[in-house]
Amino acid sequence: MDKSSAAMIPRYQPNLDISAWLNWLASASSQDTYGNHKAKFLTSLQQSVNFPQVFAFEKGRQALYAYFKYLAQTVKNGNVLISAQICPVVPYLLKELGFTVRFVDSDFSYPTPSAHQYLQAIDEDTVAIAISPLYGYLQAEWQPLLERLNKIKLILDLAQGLGFKEQIADLVLAADAVVYSFGLGKGLDTGGGVLVAKESFSLVNYKVKISKKYYTNILVKSLALRMLIYTGLYPFFIQQLDATVERDKKALYSDYLCEAIADDDIYILWNGQIANLINDIQRAQKRAVELGTLPKIAQACRDISVFCNPNAVHLRQIIRFKDIHLKVKVLNSLRQKGIECLSAGEPLPQDYFTMTEQKDFPNARLFRDSSLRLPFLGRLSEAQFNQLKVTLEDAIAQHLSD
Structure with a gap:
């Protein structure tokens, strides 16, 4: 940051x-x-x-x-x-x-x-x-x-x-x-x-x-x-x-x-x-759908129907990239512009838990590598949400042309 x-x-x-x-x-x-x-x-x-x-x-x-x-x-x-x-x-x-x-x-x-x-x-x-x-x-x-x-x-x-x-x-x-x-x-x-x-x-x-x-x-x-x-x-x-x-x-x-x-x-x-939370979730759902219509997100991101779904709760807004290298660049750009976002995902089981059977989880690893989590959209002001949209689109556009 x-x-x-x-x-x-x-x-x-x-x-x-x-x-x-x-x-x-x-x-x-x-x-x-x-x-x-x-x-x-x-x-x-x-x-x-x-x-x-x-x-x-x-x-x-x-x-x-x-x-x-x-x-x-x-x-x-x-x-x-x-x-x-x-x-x-x-x-x-x-x-x-x-x-x-x-x-x-x-x-x-x-x-x-x-x-x-x-x-x-x-x-x-x-x-x-x-x-x-x-x-x-x-x-x-x-x-x-x-x-x-x-x-x-x-x-x-x-x-x-x-x-x-x-x-x-x-x-x-x-x-x-x-x-x-x-x-x-x-x-x-x-x-x-x-x-x-x-x-x-x-x-x-x-x-x-x-x-x-x-x-x-x-x-x-x-x-x-x-x-x-x-x-x-x-x-x-x-x-x-x-x-x-x-x-x-x-x-x-x-x-x-x-x-x-x-x-x-x-x-x-x-x-x-709880009434506040329900209103916040409804606001987050509308804003998630709006994010999914942004041109650069549509171009650079995958699984938009999942993470911009109007029926999800969106406790954290996930953006998942087709290119994992682009994800890292966009993440760093957003942080530099004052938007506090993180890589998405929990630790992989093999990194903290002793297992005798399966020791790798390729889909979970790919999700972590390709996804970032934005702030909870339901609690952003209109000005903050507009700032996030513009900054996100600009960051993706900049690094797509790298």
């Missing part, structure tokens, strides 16, 4: 409705009222409303761990199929619980595996499949996989998929559990997560954690981030981070072993923030 750049567009601007935070901090509702807030929130998601089991957690990773811990007690510790492009927390917690992790390569056009790829990976030891959208992108056709599940458990990890509605209705209907995550950068930006499950089970050893400290820490971070952006000091304080770099393994394990559920008053905060 060129820190001298005056026209700064940060990679992510948090969802920050101060009135929602104040309402939650001042809340003194009864448990009956909390139940109403929970029902309202699940209705807002338009997913999983009729699932009998609903638990709120301080973090989404704790919700995921809670379900797989239950699953480990009810089935043999067989294989769990997951995407090769997934947050490394997931395979580590599966391994911790005794499951064998089997990574499935990405689809050639999507950053996630297709139904056909999961089908090919199923064997007699497969006990569960976890489907996880990346940056808010996911295939539409899942029926062949759903017809094959039988006793195989299906888990939807929507840490980066909050905002999908009818697009994944069939998946939700077939799922045994759905996990949501609301941490900073996930759209809702409050902290916390939710586990909804079809099977009735109890978290007998889990205590209710009523401390608001974790959430208020996120509020402080969001306020500080907004202030740095507003004052123009952001590039001097925020270190350029790249998710493709190997992460600290201690950080990966952080807190997911915590056996505590959140107090139901947290639904007050989530209800206050």
Whole structure:
């Protein structure tokens, strides 16, 4: 990032409705009222409303761990199929619980595996499949996989998929559990997560954690981030981070072993923030379609129908190039012009996880090499979005002629 750049567009601007935070901090509702807030929130998601089991957690990773811990007690510790492009927390917690992790390569056009790829990976030891959208992108056709599940458990990890509605209705209907995550950068930006499950089970050893400290820490971070952006000091304080770099393994394990559920008053905060997020996603969808019509993007980029799709969530806007060398040049140009973007993708499994079988994932590697992620379009001002479009088109045009 060129820190001298005056026209700064940060990679992510948090969802920050101060009135929602104040309402939650001042809340003194009864448990009956909390139940109403929970029902309202699940209705807002338009997913999983009729699932009998609903638990709120301080973090989404704790919700995921809670379900797989239950699953480990009810089935043999067989294989769990997951995407090769997934947050490394997931395979580590599966391994911790005794499951064998089997990574499935990405689809050639999507950053996630297709139904056909999961089908090919199923064997007699497969006990569960976890489907996880990346940056808010996911295939539409899942029926062949759903017809094959039988006793195989299906888990939807929507840490980066909050905002999908009818697009994944069939998946939700077939799922045994759905996990949501609301941490900073996930759209809702409050902290916390939710586990909804079809099977009735109890978290007998889990205590209710009523401390608001974790959430208020996120509020402080969001306020500080907004202030740095507003004052123009952001590039001097925020270190350029790249998710493709190997992460600290201690950080990966952080807190997911915590056996505590959140107090139901947290639904007050989530209800206050979700309307903003839905509006932001709708704005991002319209802008993604507009990006896909730009002449230089149409000329230089691939899989435009995927990443400029009006039905995707676009938590980060992905631009995928036909030429991986052009991607690097455009990425550097955008950074120099004050647009904070990063290479797309999670670490490749062989770079952080010990495996005895498949050791390379060519589609996932190609996705990482050819893709960059732009800021969340839904939270850019009109001036910022127009600046991004012009700068992106100019950068592509410049380097196409190199």
